[in-house]
Structures are given as structure tokens and as C-alpha cells.
Amino acid sequence: MGQNEGHLEPSGWNAMGGDFNTILSHADRVGSDTNRQGEMIDFAKTIEDCRLLDPGYDGAEYTWAKNWLFERLDKMFVSEAWTKIFEASRVTNLPRVTSDHGPILARCKMTRPNTGGSGFRFQNMWIRHESFMEIVQDCWEQPTGAAGLLNLQIKLI
Template identity: 70%
Template sequence: MEPLTTPDPVRFSKAVGLSFIGSNTSGKIWLFAEEGSTFDIDWDSEQIFHGRLKSHRIASPLAISAVYAKCTRSERYLLWDKMREIAGTLEGIPWIIGGDFNTILSHRDRTGSDTNRQAEMVDFAEAIEDCRLVDPGFDGTEFTWAKNGLFERLDRVLVNEAWTRVFEATRVTNLPRIASDHGPVLARCKMPNISIGEKAFRFQNMWIRHEGFFAVVKNAWEEPTGAGGLLNIQIKHSRVKRALKEWNKEVFGNIHVNLADKEEAIAVAQSNFEDLPTPVNRAVINKHIAEYILLLRMEEDFWRQKTALKWLAEGDKNTRFYQS
């Protein structure tokens, strides 16, 4: 982002719901990331802030470059050369680069002036070609900068081929200009439907029967976010979801495996009681049986929910059946 304001990372971190990572040497490029992510800075200069992002959402690091180019053609030579240098070090790593390049790429990127900027466009085009970058296209407003009747697309996002292999789609949206002569550019990336990553979250009704369930939810929900309003609720929901997924994996476990283990435990307890019929051994059997009944109810919840989801998924077919 290009703040053009007195640095106040805490304020903006709360506003966007992300952790402040750092800024470039001039303080004109700021970087925020999701909590739990890390960003290793590889290059820091006035025109480009480059590094590698690591997140639990993706298996491998992503190379990310934020640009705030100089206004003159000669000063941008350093930027084009640095882009080429970065491209040569990535070796197949997914790379996205975006920001204010302070120049246009074609005549379609400008209206309101007849000034010849052919040489600048060639410089930019050659840098993009040398770096093997592609423009994923955009929607929203056609121009990202405006002043005194002059409109230009100075801000854009570019990706390399490796990026297109990791993400199924990259959607770039030019947002409206509100508090600046530049409009924000939003890039959203979609992971493939079938990926080597974590499965989509689905709440399991059987969880509420576990004695530790409400404590997990309560602890995650009450953790401060530093944000307010709807953003505060969104962050809390995300934390609860993450906590439940970890709890399900580490504590709750697989309900079918748990049942099998409990059946084995009951068999062992009954065998021990037959060898030594004491009140203590009888109590052990009763305890295992009570836990087994609870697990059975959980398994019933699991199959009931699964059946309901399947019924909803086949809703059109079911409706047609009853109508006929």
C-alpha cells in the first residue's frame, strides 16, 4: 500500500485485521500479512520491496514484490534492472509483483493527453518480457490514477508462470479512487479445488458432546483481536475454526477409530474382571461402557449429519421424485 501519511502501523493493522510486517526504506511501501504468516525480506529499496511469504495456507513460499516507481524514465531503469535480477533468482518459485509503476504499457492505458510516451512503454514492456511476467487482466475501473482530466492505468499486478500453476485463478480488481488520486488494486487468488492442502472446514455436530468442546470455543473466542465491528467478528470466527480443526485432529480424533479402541478396552476390562472380580475392576468396565455409549451417540450424530448433507446435495433429484 502507498500510505502517504504519518506512519501508524498499529492503527492500520487494526483496520485491515492483519499484522504489520514492515516498510521499505522510504516508508512509502507498507506490508501487512495474516497472523501466523512470515515474510522474509530479500530486497528493500525506494522503488521495490521484495521478499518471500510463508503461510499455513500454502505448501511452499511465495515471492511477493511491492512497487512504488519513480516518476522519471531514467530513475526507473534501476527498477527494471532489479526486476530482472529478482526473476533470475526465483527458479520456479511463484511470483507476484504489483503496485504503482508510474508508467503505462499501451496507449489504451491513458486518456486526456497526447504526450508521446512510446519510449517509456517500450522500457516497461521489455522488462515484463525479460522477467517472463504476464498480466492476469482486471475488472473494475479502467484507470487507476486521475488528475486534472488526465486518466492513466499506472497501478497493476503481474504474475509469473509458476504462480499460475499454484493458483487456479488470479482476479485483479481496480477499486474506486476515494481518498487519493490513486485507486487501490485488489488481487484475489483461488486455490485449485483439489489441492494438497488442508480440507475445507465443516462443523461436526458430534463435537458438542465432548466435554472439552466448549472450552476450546470459549478460549479462542475470548482472545483479543485488536479490531472492532464486523472485522472483529470475522477474526474471531477464523480463530475458532482454526482452533477446532487443531482440537479435532489432536484431541477428538477419528470417531470410528475411537469406537474400535473403546471396544478393545471393554474386552480387556471384562477379561481382567473375570480373572479378578473386584469392585475396582467392575468400576473400570462401567466407565468404559459409559464412554462407549457416548461415542456411539457421537457416531450417530456423524452419520445423521452426513446423510442430511447428502440429501441437501441431491435436493433437486429428491424434489423431482416427490413432484412426480
């Protein structure tokens, strides 16, 4: 049995959010005194095992409601690697409108490397160089460790 078997190992820049259908603390619930201690401990242990962090939130305190029961079931978590790529991650709990769940909005600001020099300037003469397309293709195909639009943004920096 491997050392990490049974544990979820996050890789890269991970963010996970949605309806987890449980609470992390008693402060995440109002309107019921049902004992959810076991669920809360299991959820907290899972978050710790996955090495996820809670970036906090602003906006509505509770993301789900039914009758007089209010809970914060919808959350977002990020990996430590995520916090090194994004200088700020902000989660806003938006108001419930047509559902018993309120949506969560996540916004991230990517850190900009300090190049110390002036901005890049393309020189038209480069396209006449015999190796131009080969060099561009080699650079473009270098892996970034990211996917989707984040991959494109990293390549364009």
C-alpha cells in the same frame, strides 16, 4: 559474464503489484497526447525479461487521475509458476476515494489436488506411537518453496 546476468530471474510463485508510474499501451491513458512510446517499450521489455504475465483486470479503467488526465498506472503481474498454483487470479481496480490513485484488489483461488480418496481422518491411537512426534516434526519441516501464509496453507493440505 553469465548467461542470465542483467536479467531479473523470478523464482517460485511470484506476484508483483503496485504503482509502476508508467503505462503499457496508449489505451492506458486518456487526456494527453504526450509521446510515451520509449517508456512503454522499456516497461514491456522489463515485464518480458522478468517472465511476468498480466492476469487482466476488471473494475475502473484508470487507476490514477489528475485534472483531466487519467492513466492505468497501478497493475499486478504474476509468474508462470503462480498460474500453476492458483487456478484463478482476479485483479479488480477499485474506485479512487481519498487519493489520486485507486487501490487494486487481488484475489487468488488455489488449485486443489484431486486426491481421489476420502478425507483425512486423525486416529487418536497414533499419538501413542513412539515415533509420532518425530514423524510429525520431520513432515512439518519439509520445505514447500513458499513463505508466509501460503507456506502454512500448503503444509495443511
